[in-house]
Amino acid sequence: MMKKELGLCLLLAVISAITGAINPAFLSFVNLLNMANLIGLFGVFALGEGLVIITGGIDLSLGSMFALLGVVFVDLLTTYQIYWPVALLLVLLGGLALGGIQGFLITRLKMQPFIVTLCGLLIYRGAARYYTSDSTRGFGYGDEASTLGNIASGNIAGIPNTFIFLIILALILGVLLHRSVYGRWLYAVGKNEEAARFSGISTNIVIATAYIISGGLAGVSTVLFVFYTNSVSPSSFGNFYELYAIAAAVLGGCSLRGGEGSILGVVLGTALLQVLQNLVNILGIPNSLNFAVMGTVILVGVLADQQLQARRRRKVALASLARTAPRSTPVQEKQGASPRGAAALPARTGDQA
Amino acid sequence: MAETLLELAGISKTYPGVKALDDVSLRVYRGEVLGLIGENGAGKSTLMRVLGGVIAPSEGVIRIGGMDHALMTVTGATQAGIAFVHQELNLFENLDVAANVFIGREKRTGGPLKLVDNAEMRARVTPLLERLGADFTPDTLIDNLSIAERQMVEIAKALSIDARVIIMDEPTSSLTISETERLLEVIADLRAHGISVIYISHRLGEIMACADRVVVLRDGRTVGELARDELSHVAMIRLMIGRDLKELYTPPKRSPQPGGCDIVDLVTTAFPDRQINLSVRRGEILGLAGLVGAGRTSLARAAFGIDPLLGGEIRIDNAPVGVASPRDAIRQGIYLVPEDRKKSGLVLELPIRENVTLASLLNYARMWLVNGVTEREVAKKQVRSLSIKAPSIDTEAVTLSGGNQQKVVLGKWLSMQPRVMFFDEPTRGIDVGAKSEIYGLMRDLADRGVAIVMISSDMEEVIGVSDRVAVMHEGSVSGVLKREQFSEYNVLRLAIGQAPETMEAAAP
Numbered sequence: 001m002m003k004k005e006l007g008l009c010l011l012l013a014v015i016s017a018i019t020g021a022i023n024p025a026f027l028s029f030v031n032l033l034n035m036a037n038l039i040g041l042f043g044v045f046a047l048g049e050g051l052v053i054i055t056g057g058i059d060l061s062l063g064s065m066f067a068l069l070g071v072v073f074v075d076l077l078t079t080y081q082i083y084w085p086v087a088l089l090l091v092l093l094g095g096l097a098l099g100g101i102q103g104f105l106i107t108r109l110k111m112q113p114f115i116v117t118l119c120g121l122l123i124y125r126g127a128a129r130y131y132t133s134d135s136t137r138g139f140g141y142g143d144e145a146s147t148l149g150n151i152a153s154g155n156i157a158g159i160p161n162t163f164i165f166l167i168i169l170a171l172i173l174g175v176l177l178h179r180s181v182y183g184r185w186l187y188a189v190g191k192n193e194e195a196a197r198f199s200g201i202s203t204n205i206v207i208a209t210a211y212i213i214s215g216g217l218a219g220v221s222t223v224l225f226v227f228y229t230n231s232v233s234p235s236s237f238g239n240f241y242e243l244y245a246i247a248a249a250v251l252g253g254c255s256l257r258g259g260e261g262s263i264l265g266v267v268l269g270t271a272l273l274q275v276l277q278n279l280v281n282i283l284g285i286p287n288s289l290n291f292a293v294m295g296t297v298i299l300v301g302v303l304a305d306q307q308l309q310a311r312r313r314r315k316v317a318l319a320s321l322a323r324t325a326p327r328s329t330p331v332q333e334k335q336g337a338s339p340r341g342a343a344a345l346p347a348r349t350g351d352q353a
Numbered sequence: 354m355a356e357t358l359l360e361l362a363g364i365s366k367t368y369p370g371v372k373a374l375d376d377v378s379l380r381v382y383r384g385e386v387l388g389l390i391g392e393n394g395a396g397k398s399t400l401m402r403v404l405g406g407v408i409a410p411s412e413g414v415i416r417i418g419g420m421d422h423a424l425m426t427v428t429g430a431t432q433a434g435i436a437f438v439h440q441e442l443n444l445f446e447n448l449d450v451a452a453n454v455f456i457g458r459e460k461r462t463g464g465p466l467k468l469v470d471n472a473e474m475r476a477r478v479t480p481l482l483e484r485l486g487a488d489f490t491p492d493t494l495i496d497n498l499s500i501a502e503r504q505m506v507e508i509a510k511a512l513s514i515d516a517r518v519i520i521m522d523e524p525t526s527s528l529t530i531s532e533t534e535r536l537l538e539v540i541a542d543l544r545a546h547g548i549s550v551i552y553i554s555h556r557l558g559e560i561m562a563c564a565d566r567v568v569v570l571r572d573g574r575t576v577g578e579l580a581r582d583e584l585s586h587v588a589m590i591r592l593m594i595g596r597d598l599k600e601l602y603t604p605p606k607r608s609p610q611p612g613g614c615d616i617v618d619l620v621t622t623a624f625p626d627r628q629i630n631l632s633v634r635r636g637e638i639l640g641l642a643g644l645v646g647a648g649r650t651s652l653a654r655a656a657f658g659i660d661p662l663l664g665g666e667i668r669i670d671n672a673p674v675g676v677a678s679p680r681d682a683i684r685q686g687i688y689l690v691p692e693d694r695k696k697s698g699l700v701l702e703l704p705i706r707e708n709v710t711l712a713s714l715l716n717y718a719r720m721w722l723v724n725g726v727t728e729r730e731v732a733k734k735q736v737r738s739l740s741i742k743a744p745s746i747d748t749e750a751v752t753l754s755g756g757n758q759q760k761v762v763l764g765k766w767l768s769m770q771p772r773v774m775f776f777d778e779p780t781r782g783i784d785v786g787a788k789s790e791i792y793g794l795m796r797d798l799a800d801r802g803v804a805i806v807m808i809s810s811d812m813e814e815v816i817g818v819s820d821r822v823a824v825m826h827e828g829s830v831s832g833v834l835k836r837e838q839f840s841e842y843n844v845l846r847l848a849i850g851q852a853p854e855t856m857e858a859a860a861p
Contacts, residue, residue: 175722179722179723180718180721180722180723181714181715181718181721181722181723182721184707184711184714184723185714187703188700188703188707188711191700191701191702191703192696192699192700192701192702194696194697195696195697195698195699195700195711196700196711197659197679198657198659198679198689198691198697198698199679199683199711199712199765200678200679200680200682200683200684200712201680201711201712202678202680259702
């Protein structure tokens with residue numbers, strides 16, 4: 001479990017060291033703080049995406065959610081001049097509500113997460129553009145919500161608040177996921193929903209809660225992004241951000257089959273992604289290659305992780321084989337044959353042994 | 354003796370540190386049914402994999418029709434006429450019967466286009482199905498077939514490659530009693546046509562019924578061979594486990610007490626027009642027999658809150674209890690040990706500890722935070738009291754043997770307070786030694802005042818373990834037998850909806 005995170009840390013350190021050696025500007029204070037800020041911004045909603053992926057689902061709607069909640073948020077503050085704590089609360093509630101609706105459709109109406117959230121992606125984006133007639137919303141020269149703006153985009157002792165938010169949220173969710181009963185249920189549901197149900201776990205509620213948390217974190221992210229960009233252009237705000245979150249989660253050890261992943265992994269995954277983006281700039285690699293670099297690293301990372309896991313499993317299987325004599329022979333063979341499939345479908349499902 | 358079709362000579366298979374097969378020799382004659390028995394892990398499956406070319410033996414040769422094969426391949430085995438009917442059927446549910454029979458060797462048409470010739474394949478499959486007495490057509494989707502019918506498809510597949518030896522690995526584990534009989538008839542017919550069958554099963558009754566000869570494996574070695582006239586349960590069990598097995602039935606320590614579970618006019622979704630009435634007292638093991646599909650599993654699922662109740666109620670100690678969800682049922686002390694432990698009983702990739710505490714985790718938590726120390730104690734206690742064989746409580750459930758996995762499922766429930774427990778096929782695919790342990794655990798539970806319902810299709814188990822037997826037929830209980838009325842005959846009659854012959858049963 002922890003080995004994966006350790007590997008990620010190592011990878012992060014190696015890449016940073018190499019980049020720093022080629023161009024020392026990478027390790028400059030300003031650059032590091034800039035990266036910390038971006039890691040904070042992108043990490044918050046990646047955490048939510050991680051939870052959803054652990055249930056075996058996916059949330060494709062995050063980027064569009066930012067756009068919809070973003071234009072509403074700016075409108076509440078500027079056009080309607082609503083007191084900022086109220087606006088903040090409304091945006092958070094909005095995020096929770098959207099997550100709740102998606103969770104309801106997925107669990108109670110048994111729709112596929114991919115489809116529900118894909119439709120969310122289209123609907124929220126459309127709604128945001130229609131609501132604003134495709135015009136960019138921003139703060140004027142007034143000081144609407146300057147307090148909140150300072151909190152969201154300020155820093156404490158130089159450390160960006162966004163990064164501090166991420167650490168606080170990661171700690172809370174880390175306890176939730178790794179120490180609480182809910183976290184245990186989440187993993188159980190992700191690994192084997194039927195067995196979880198047969199153990200008296202209300203699997204629908206567990207899964208829907210993950211989407212609600214993801215929605216709530218999307219609300220938080222919306223506010224952070226709005227004050228980062230200071231304006232919301234409904235057709236491009238948050239575009240593709242859900243893919244960053246998915247990439248970070250997968251890079252951090254979440255499996256799209258569910259039941260695997262950790263909060264630390266997601267945070268490290270986000271950090272690695274941001275370091276890569278930064279590296280492209282710093283090393284003077286053409287910016288157009290940005291996505292290609294990211295894609296390659298994810299591909300190689302996941303592949304390497306898979307190979308390592310398969311090797312570890314073979315070792316474990318051999319060890320247990322030696323221990324329990326011929327009894328576990330079939331297990332060993334199967335896992336040797338298909339390393340990846342062996343994790344998803346341990347043994348053949350109807351195996352009587 | 355008839356001609357030798359197939360011979361395995363001195364087969365050994367060594368894995369690092371372990372000898373899975375140790376100098377096993379085996380002959381199969383033309384047109385015979387060879388029973389192959391042994392506890393789980395005795396090496397039956399490994400031996401059959403060697404024969405099928407899936408794994409290579411470390412030593413020894415496979416001789417087919419006088420030809421030596423030191424190294425068998427899957428295609429080689431197929432060409433030599435060896436076919437498998439797998440324990441869990443390897444069919445494509447989204448394709449039709451003909452496509453499955455010819456999978457990988459599709460008939461082609463259309464010249465260079467090499468299109469699949471469905472008509473030709475169907476035409477070729479039809480006579481095979483007729484020969485097997487199957488009442489479905491080659492264009493039926495596998496999805497629409499029962500497990501028994503799918504097995505017929507597998508056998509048709511074997512016939513289509515002109516198999517000379519068909520290996521059947523636990524073919525009846527999911528079949529109903531009548532389907533099992535049908536299969537045995539098919540096997541007799543195959544034998545009459547000169548095809549040999551290697552029949553692997555834990556169900557000794559079936560081995561008795563169909564085998565011409567039985568070979569027993571233990572710890573990777575051949576420990577004995579029984580000719581047709583030497584076959585008996587006692588002889589087979591003695592060879593399998595190397596000792597005599599005790600009588601299955603242990604009488605309860607005290608007579609059943611009042612109270613327990615009453616199922617009153619229960620209507621399940623599987624049979625919306627039938628009502629089920631059933632009572633099980635505290636301290637009693639009630640066997641629930643019947644054909645597969647008679648509504649036994651639906652009853653257990655409804656009582657455990659998995660499926661909704663369409664009517665009726667469940668009472669424990671005469672008080673009605675609501676079971677809208679498994680959570681409710683568990684709160685009332687109604688637990689279910691499900692039929693498919695790998696799918697519904699366990700989260701295989703989680704450690705023993707997390708499986709044991711999965712249902713009761715909130716009891717070991719404060720403010721929703723799990724107390725790791727208590728949790729470990731609970732898991733350790735269950736591992737100890739159920740004597741689960743595992744290196745530690747952090748071992749993943751997937752690495753355990755079937756019997757130990759089932760004990761983990763039991764541990765999950767026994768760490769709480771059971772009042773009524775449903776066991777659905779509790780010993781399916783579990784070896785003889787572990788079986789009797791499970792029976793012992795069930796009896797202990799009953800003696801502690803738990804009402805136990807044991808659903809089983811294994812006749813020996815139903816008759817050997819239960820205090821009373823209820824039999825279901827097409828969605829309702831067709832009769833309840835007392836111990837002195839127990840006989841396979843009576844259970845079968847009730848299972849097909851006829852009255853038992855009580856006079857005859859009471860006479861001896």
